[in-house]
Amino acid sequence: MKELSQNQTIAVHGIAGAGSVALATAFTYPLDTMKVLIQVGSSPGKQLDAAQALTRVVFLSGNAVGRTFGLGARFGVYEILTAFYKDGREDNYLFGSEALLAGMASGAIESVISSPFELIKLRMQVTSASYVPSSNIALENGAHKPLIARLLNGCYPDKRSLDLYTGLISTLTTKNTNVSSALLEYPWTMTGSGKPPSVSSVRRPSDIVSLEGWRTLWRGLRSGIARDSVFGGIFFSTWQFLHQTMLDWKAAGMNPPPRLNEEVGPLSPFTVSLTAGFSASVAAAASHGFDTSRSRSQCNVVPKYISMERKILKWKRPGNKFERITGIHPLDRNVLFRGIGWRMARAGLASSMIVGSYLFVADQLTSSLT
Known part of the structure; x- marks a missing residue:
């Protein structure tokens, strides 16, 4: 009976998590598309504003599969790591530094898992708003x-x-x-x-693998790991700090004062979702430069013969040491913070919806089972 109850609890949290991620991804996808178009459509001398990006959008494309896997890995790895930190502690307290380290590790794993899905999604977004000239007529020469x-x-x-x-x-x-x-x-x-x-000609997985090779699916992994590590660390540490602050604030009016956090009782789901959204917005602002660098690198089509030439000639990455480690191209220095407002809005809204809908669905399913 105990095992059945435990399995039901795991199923409830799994269904609630998957549903909340899918809902938040679908709802905030237009903001993500606008952010991507501003990032890849800008140059150091000219910025693509929101109105211009909006006029280029013909349709929104992509799917939530990669997003679901990535976020599932982020929260799953974070919960596993923090469980080791809290093991043996009476009050299950988690320090901010521990949340930071666990968030950085979970973000790195999320980046590796979601990279192929993100590349295909990004190229579909750019293609949907790209103008392909009709003058690009194929040569009718069967011999070649x-x-x-x-x-x-x-x-x-x-x-x-x-x-x-x-x-x-x-x-x-x-x-x-x-x-x-x-x-x-x-x-x-x-x-x-x-x-x-152009990107519009190489957007399907079969075309990407055929022209650029399998390694292309993980292009921009350096900047992706840097982005998701910074985002995960700041997001979870900020959220943990705000959550503990709200618990202390709630406990201040209780008599007698609670000895453990569990004695304070649950916080309001609305308040928890707002703190998650704020934490995500702060984390998005801190990691946006790496996100821009990765988006722009994933929009570059590099055929296999060029990659082979670079390998034979021992081509070195341009830029200083920090840029080489994080995958930032020197030419992108002046456009790293383009579209930061759109990403902050998307991350904050998505995190609020994920946490809020997750708590609501989990509470409804748990109530129905009991």
């Missing part, structure tokens, strides 16, 4: 389609750009009389502009 499809899957050169290339070198002496065919043998000219394909 297999080569292009193998190196740049689904991408063909712009006919006008290729004609420009041909005109520029037509005056040079060459052993190959068919200059256009010779140009098609070079991957860096296959897109017609000398640049890799």
Whole structure:
């Protein structure tokens, strides 16, 4: 009977957690899309404002699966680590420094798990608001389609750009009389502009793996781990501090004074959800620079042959030591805090909804079972 009750409790908390995460993700997804577009659409000299980003949004895409896995890992690992800290303590008290360390560890694990889902989601968001010129017409040359499809899957050169290339070198002496065919043998000219394909051309998982390789699914992992570690540490430590402060405030009016936190009684779900939202907003502001760096790096399409060249040439990451460790590109220094308001709003609203809906659903399910 005891095992049945324990299994029911675990099931209740699992259902409540999954439902609250899915609800909060769906509700705050438009804010996340606006934040992403402002981050990747800005440059050091010009910022993409909210009105411009809104006009680019054609439809919102993505799913909550990766978000559910990531948040589940964050809260699950945090609860496991804090259980070791509180083991043997009579009042189950948790210090702020312990919450900070546990939050940083849980954030790092969350980043590794959610990275592939986040990359696909981000590219779908950018694609949904990207304008693809109609002039990018594929060459109807069956002899070269297999080569292009193998190196740049689904991408063909712009006919006008290729004609420009041909005109520029037509005056040079060459052993190959068919200059256009010779140009098609070079991957860096296959897109017609000398640049890799756009994000809108490489957004599906099959296209990403075919063109860029499996490791691309974890691109920007350095900045992702830095972002989620900072976010998790500040979020849980701030939330723990505010939660303990509210318990002490509630206990101040009790007579006799409670000896343990359990004797104070539960706090209001509304108050707890507000403190979670505030903590998440503070954590989002502190970690936003790493979030911008990761978003911009995930929007860069780097074909496998370029990655191979970098590896052979022992290419070193640009920037100072801190930027190399955290994955920040030097060119992004002036845009790291673009869209910070949107991310603070999304993180605060999502955390409030997750905690509030979780407490409400768990309370309703527990009441129905008893």
